[in-house]
Amino acid sequence: MAINRIIYVRKTDGREERFEARKVFRTCLRAGAKKEEAKKIVSEVIRRIYDGIPTREILKMVLKKLEGISPSIANIYNLKEAMISLGPSGFVFEEFMTQLLLDYDFKTKHHIFISGHCVKHEIDIIADERSGKKRVFMIECKYHNISGIYCGIKEALYTWARFEDCQNFFDAAWLITNTKFSEEVIRYAQCKNMRLLGWRHGEEACLENLIEEQKFYPITILRNLDESTRDKLFEKNIILCKDLIKYDFYSLSRLCGIKKDKAENLIKQANDILI
CATH class of the missing domain: 1.10.150.20 (5' to 3' exonuclease, C-terminal subdomain)
Structure with missing residues (x-):
């Protein structure tokens, strides 16, 4: 799977990043491909890619190869796009997250109105831990229907401001998105001790792993x-x-x-x- 030249790929938002064959390999394995099958797919991608190739073109390449192995494996590989397609509004994503948290032993309610210290707020999800510290989380869900968009600092500031106005009712704030978080959001959340759940955020408890673990x-x-x-x-x-x-x-x-x-x-x- 070695590549003897540096190749940059173009992401949906126009940014370029270095191509990493191991990412394609790992995602193929997670989708259900066998090790040898994943190696062959990566080798084919390496043979065909060029500098500045759009990531969407790589996705099409991989999906076509996986489709030949198993249509169900191809579907699972496409999980990231599936999460982007939960639109066009954010309501379905909120319902999805409410049910996912139930599967992970949280007691959940959504679209609840709370009278804060200053104003009234509609809370996306309220999640009670049934074990452990048994905290009550105020959850803000931020859905993006375009691939490549990061959940930015405005969403984090908005979530924290709402939590501060309602903290008589909650133990912690939690921001959840179907995409990635910007570095600024990650730093802010660490500073405020605010929980984050998103795409490829965290080694184990990232959104895609939670979904795959429960086949959700x-x-x-x-x-x-x-x-x-x-x-x-x-x-x-x-x-x-x-x-x-x-x-x-x-x-x-x-x-x-x-x-x-x-x-x-x-x-x-x-x-x-x-x-």
Whole structure:
């Protein structure tokens, strides 16, 4: 997997960073590819990349190779894009996080109004620890529907200001995003002892690891899911692959107004991912 030249890739936001083959290798393994399969994919990517290649083009390359191994593995590799597609508003992401935290033994409520010291606030999620220190968290969810956007300092300042006005009700503040945090946010959170959960933030308790550990995959991970069908499923609060497989294709078709063959295909894909 060695590369004998320095290659820079262009990210969605226009920034360039050095290509790291090990990132592609690790993500292929996490998606379910075998070690030898992952090595072959990385070798093919190294052979075809060029200086300034968009990261989206690398993604397409890898997905095509994984699709040849297993469609379900290709779907799981696409988790980052799936989290970006939980839009267009932030409501679905908030519901997703509420359910994910429940799976990790938190008692959760969302969209609760709290009268702070100065003004009234709508809290995205209130999460009570059921074990450990049994703290009560005030959670602000920040959803981004464009890849490459960082959760910035404005969101961190806003979260902390809200927490300070409501701290009679909470033990700690927690900012959650579906993308990465800027370095400034990370420094601020460390200074204020504010909890962060986001993409590739932290070695173990980063968002993608929590999702993968519980196979808590959103339906947007299904690569042939079109926006119209996605929105129909969201309207019926079908957000997770786990939700999807509770239905047979006939009842799903009737509930959401989608064709039976499409419903059957989506259920099959979801089952394959969750095995």
